Amino acid sequence: MPGSIKDRVAIVGMGCTKFGELWEKGPSDLIVEAVNEAYADAGVEAKDIQAVWVGTQFHYGGRSVSEPLRLQYKPVTRVENACASGTEAVRGAAYAVAAGIYDVCLAVGFEKLKDEAMSGLPGMQNLTGTYFASTMPGCFAIMATRYFDRYGLSPEEGKTMLARISVKSHHNGSLNPKAHLRREITVEQVLNAPIIAWPLGLFDCCGVSDGAAAAVITRADMARKFRPDPVYIKALQICTSPTSGRITTEFDYTHVEEAYRAGVAAYAEAGVKNPRKEISMAEVHDCFSITEALTMEDLQFSARGRVKEDIEAGVFKLDGELPVQPDGGLKCFGHPIGASGIRMIYEMYLQLQGKADKRQIKNPKLGLTHNMGNEPYAPTVSIAIVGL
Amino acid sequence: MVGIASYGAYIPWHRMERGLLAKAWGGFAIPGEKAVASYDEDSLTMAVEAARDCLSGLDSQPVDGLFFASTTSPYKEKQCSAIVAMPLDLRRDIRTADITTSLRSGTTAMALALDSIKAGTANSFLVTAADSRLGAPGGMLEQSLGDGAASVLLSNKDVIARVSASYSISDELAGNWRAYGDTFVRSWDDRMVLDESYSKVLPEAISGLMKKCGLKAKDFAKVVFDPPTDLRRHARVAAELGFATSQVQDPVNLFMNVGITGSAMALMMLVSALEEAKPGDRIMFAGYGNGADAFVLEVTDDIERLGKRRGIKGCLDTKRMLDNYQTYLRWRDIVPMEEARRPEKRHLSLSAIWRERRVILGLWGIKCRRCGTPQYDYGAMSTTPIRVCAVCQAQDDFDDYNFSGKKGTIFSYTQDNLAPVADPPATVVMIDFEDGGRSFFDLADRDPAEVKVGMGVEMTFRKMHFDRGLSNYFWKARPVR
Secondary structure, three states: OOOOOOOOEEEEEEEEOOOEOOOOOOHHHHHHHHHHHHHHHHOOOHHHOOEEEEEOOOOOOOHHHHHHHOOOOOOEEEEOEOEOHHHHHHHHHHHHHHOOOOOEEEEEEEEEOHHHOOOOOOOOOOOOOOOOOOOHHHHHHHHHHHHHHHOOOOHHHHHHHHHHHHHHHHHHHHOOOOOOOOOOOOHHHHHHOOEEEEOEEHHHEOOOOEEEEEEEEEEHHHHHHHOOOOEEEEEEEEEEOOOOOOOOOOOOOOOOHHHHHHHHHHHHHHOOOOHHHHOOEEEOOOOEHHHHHHHHHHOOOOOOOOHHHHHHOOOOOOOOOOOEOOOOHHHHHOOOHHHHHHHHHHHHHHHHOOOOHHHOOOOOOEEEEEEEEOOOOOOEEEEEEEEO | OOEEEEEEEEOOOEEEEHHHHHHHHOOOOOOOEEEEOOOOOOHHHHHHHHHHHHHOOOOOOOOOEEEEEEOOOOOOOOOOHHHHOOOOOOOOOOEEEEEEOOOOHHHHHHHHHHHHHHOOOOOEEEEEEEEOOOOOOOOHHHHHEOOEEEEEEEEOOOOOEEEEEEEEEEOOOOOEEOOOOOOOOEEOOHHHHHHHHHHHHHHHHHHHHHHHHOOOHHHOOEEEEOOOOOHHHHHHHHHHOOOOHHHEOOOHHHHHHOOEOHHHHHHHHHHHHHHHOOOOOEEEEEEEOOEEEEEEEEEOHHHHOOOOOOHHHHHHHOOEEEOOHHHHHHHOOOOOOOOOOOOOOOOOOHHHHHHOHHHHHHOEEEEEOOOOOEEOOOOOOOOOOOOEOOOOOOEOOEEEEEOOOOOEEEEEEEEEOOOOOOOOOEEEEEEEEOOOOEEEEEEOOOOHHHOOOOOEEEEEEEEEEEEOOEEEEEEEEEEOO
8 A cells, every 4th residue: 555645744835936927037036036935934044955856847957956046965856747847846855755864855846938939838749740730729629629529518608618717717816916917807808819729719828937936845743843834735646647548549538537536546645535525725737728627527626527517606716615726827827837836835835824815715724736747638647735 | 464453643632723823913814723732742742642542442562663753852862752652551672763853754654664564573563643843923834833643553464454555755855944943943935845846746756656556546545645734735736646626635624623733744634534434445645745655555344343543533523722822822832931939840850750660651550469459659759669558558469550541530629820830720630540549630631610520531641841851741631532
């Protein structure tokens, strides 16, 4: 039987930069800013950190953080799991602490995407030039086409369902000073926006941003020495696709099996019996509106094929039964690849400590983060559950 | 008996009214429309499609040789027929060659292939000819030239049309030419070329062959030969040779719907003639260009046993009209376009392409011996070759399985406006093959408005992109044509 991470490690300090098109900031600005905030929050200094994990997709090596921070001969590990790299850094640090090797570790995630001068993300090619033309929005759009077809939604009905997701996230983002996109939008605006990859339009796609986030992780039994309100890790689960759905006809493409399985494992690890009732709030990987819709079903927040009803009932709004993306999500907080997984935990951390200001959810107990890397037919899904 | 055992043709799905060209530049509009190869087609892909049509219903394994004929080969140095052999699944111990630069390279390839069979070095030989020549913007050639391909299988058995005699003329005149570095066809004064070359050389070849065989014009059911861009001259030559109008394979149909297709033109007209031919018909067939090749064909009873193929008729039946000239300029790379703010394409790895050549060029996948699931993988990241079954995880226990002839249905799709393509939006489909297996492909030759889940598709051989002089070929899906 695999062991459990539940209540063995705690987060005692976190930091996160503003995300956005930060033309005036370099990678070292982002890293130093996020790490300084985490150090100050935990009341530690660089010399207290025993080991570091850094999650980034496009910056190579442990040097990507040891250089800007001039870390003095520390063990630094760079991890990469595509868009799920941030949670991977937390996993590395948390497991090392739980294993009893280190007492205080740092997890950092960052990306400086906007120096690339392109729309969307780099990548999606192979050496033989046989890759189909589609982009990331296209890969996820295919799920929306399938979902609409399977559940008999007309394009208008389907697009309206998705539009409500983005309207909700834009509202939350407007309340968040660190978010990339801070403007409220309407369903009409979403429906009238230019199509990026049918059926997904401009407002169905998340922001492409620069940013960094960091967490100081310690042994649970030491956590209260750092602060009175440490946030404990209740579950850390990861599930990686065999990528069978791309070449065999068995896969329905209206769900992400890896998200479902990681969710089931995380609930078991955290002792959650009824996710819809017991999970107080969630930050999920809403790279595209359709991803958030399917994730609600994969995480068992909504019944299969029924997320539309929950969206229409406002279940996932800030004042709803199960608020999702309280910080604006990838959609509005933005998506600097390696930083996103830690940014999600940052919002859960703030909410649990009652520091989420205008976005504060009443008395949350358990927060869930869902971080997804690669295309929906080949993903790695990392799920964390945190609580006081 | 040596002769033609099968035939096939290919005409691109896209056509353009010649009037659009006249509207763009002013001047006289030649009536009719021209066939326009899509941005992902070139002479090589069209030659493959014609050859696939030619081999449909036949086993490709007995084929002993392949000639690719074109004046618009994608390479100056590098054999194209070696590429063409891969999607056709020809054997490795065959003779392949490219017959290029001459407008009669199609008929020359046919003559050489017949000689090979007569000499006993081959039992069957495939010839596939294609052209996509460019006339400079604003000129008459831009209007009259069109894109297309035709293919014939020559053999010493199961012959549908015996080739009983042939005759060739060599003649030096630079009527049309393109030098290294020339994009557009150059030509000498067409009146002189028509008078001194076309109207003399073709009759010399045709009458020379009739004399050699002791035949007269009345002995032929049909005469099939290359037309010049001025069709009136074709009719005049036929009449001067003593052929009645009813005997002449009229080029007007191809000219009005396709255009002059260079080295493929004579063979495309021959395919048209064979589509109508009856056992016992004798056909005079000739190709023109720096001389001429002429053949006497005798149609056999076997023509009635040859299965139905798409041919010229089938290709003409389906089309989509381009409604603007800009698309043509873009597809033929005549105007530079602003580059999309998207990642630059990676350089191709020839070692990876070589290693996966059967997968990429032949559309070969596997069928698991344990669970029976067909699987195709184009090599996303680290997934080729397939070593472990995606369904039952059996390792290395597979049979080869070919997907190129399989039909499929669209399981899901997107129309991607962000992807930088020459024909936006990028229509990307996930297709389920009819007997199992699924894969993503680009969808070629589609009307974006008509794409839907459940639509039937078939596979077509296309050019993916161009990198440092390399044309990269692969397969796409297209709505069943």
